[in-house]
Amino acid sequence: MSFLEKVLQFMDMKMKTPELYGWFHILWLLLTVLATAYLCIKYKNASEKQVRNIVFHTAVLVFVLEIYKQINYSFSYGNGITFDYQWYAFPFQFCSTPMYIGLLAGAFRKGKVQNALYAYLSTYSIFAGLAVMVYPGDVFVRTIGINIQTMICHGSMIVIGVYLLYSGAVKLDGKTMLRAMCVFATTLGIAVVLNEIAYYSGLLETDVFNMFFVSRHCDPSLPVYSIVQEIVPYPWSLIIYILGFTAAAYLITLLAVGAKQLASVVVKNFTKGKIAV
Numbered sequence: 001m002s003f004l005e006k007v008l009q010f011m012d013m014k015m016k017t018p019e020l021y022g023w024f025h026i027l028w029l030l031l032t033v034l035a036t037a038y039l040c041i042k043y044k045n046a047s048e049k050q051v052r053n054i055v056f057h058t059a060v061l062v063f064v065l066e067i068y069k070q071i072n073y074s075f076s077y078g079n080g081i082t083f084d085y086q087w088y089a090f091p092f093q094f095c096s097t098p099m100y101i102g103l104l105a106g107a108f109r110k111g112k113v114q115n116a117l118y119a120y121l122s123t124y125s126i127f128a129g130l131a132v133m134v135y136p137g138d139v140f141v142r143t144i145g146i147n148i149q150t151m152i153c154h155g156s157m158i159v160i161g162v163y164l165l166y167s168g169a170v171k172l173d174g175k176t177m178l179r180a181m182c183v184f185a186t187t188l189g190i191a192v193v194l195n196e197i198a199y200y201s202g203l204l205e206t207d208v209f210n211m212f213f214v215s216r217h218c219d220p221s222l223p224v225y226s227i228v229q230e231i232v233p234y235p236w237s238l239i240i241y242i243l244g245f246t247a248a249a250y251l252i253t254l255l256a257v258g259a260k261q262l263a264s265v266v267v268k269n270f271t272k273g274k275i276a277v
Contacts, residue, residue: 012072018140018147025136032133032155039163048110051169055121058156059102065149066091066099072146087207092194094212094245095132097187098125098157112179119176120183121157122164122256123249129157137223165256172257177250184249188212188242214238 018024043050073086091099101117108114132139132154139150164170195215203209204217213222216234220226225244229237 009077013144014142015144015147017142018136020136024140024147028151028155029133031151032158035155036159036162039159040166043163044167046167048169051164051167052106052109052114054163055102055118055160056106058160059099059106062099062153062156063103065152066096069146069149072143087198087203087209090194090209090211092191092211094187094191095128095154095157098128098160099153101125101183101187102160115171116179116183118164118170119179122161122170123177123180123252124184124245125157126161126252127245127248129154129161133158161252165260172253172260177246177253180249181246184242184246188214192238212241214241 039054043054046054070089070091073089074083076082076084098121101120105114105117105121108117132150136150139154140147165172170176191211191214194211195209195217198204198209199215199217208218209215210218210221213220213225214237216238220229222229225237225241228240232240
């Protein structure tokens with residue numbers, strides 16, 4: 001057995017598929033909370049450069065783990081090593097976008113572009129991360145490495161998003177959602193174009209390719225939204241997708257504003273001696 005085969009076998013070690021709110025799931029929920037608290041406490045008053053580095057290096061970590069995932073899904077071994085790319089796992093799903101946005105954020109200094117990227121990471125990205133971390137659904141598999149990769153990927157979306165809000169890197173004002181929506185529209189537009197290219201290239205004849213799970217050429221598969229796709233024709237179903245995700249992202253913004261106001265009141269009353277210690 002060659003060294004490469006040994007490495008691939010190590011990456012493909014198996015475990016019992018984690019259960020919803022089993023020990024593995026709860027462990028990563030706790031790690032996500034701890035990582036969020038650590039960043040918020042230690043780097044609350046970080047400089048713009050420090051914040052940018054935190055976002056960028058987190059994205060690099062997720063990117064490296066994504067490469068591992070692609071290798072794991074594409075290579076098989078037994079009678080030698082064979083390669084068969086799994087197009088359904090192409091890394092441009094909604095939950096993949098924070099990785100690219102984080103890498104981009106590292107290339108821009110404080111300004112309109114960075115503000116928009118950060119706004120996306122602290123709204124849409126938090127929602128997507130929460131959705132998977134609270135209810136993983138079928139993201140868990142029997143491969144240890146893949147389970148760790150998906151938990152770090154989705155957990156980091158919460159960690160970075162909350163940190164950006166807490167540290168003040170994202171200014172909560174009337175333009176926050178508009179900035180985030182511009183980034184969301186761009187990523188969704190790319191996904192739609194990729195889905196159309198997959199269809200007209202003939203790829204769907206042999207493989208599954210459904211970025212953001214909005215392709216009009218593939219069977220509905222996204223929980224809840226699949227019901228909409230079955231009863232509402234395209235492009236109206238796509239519009240509902242946009243409105244639904246945007247409403248969820250806006251809810252995150254409202255919760256952040258509420259939490260900020262509540263904290264301000266608590267601190268104000270505490271300093272005035274109205275809260276007993």
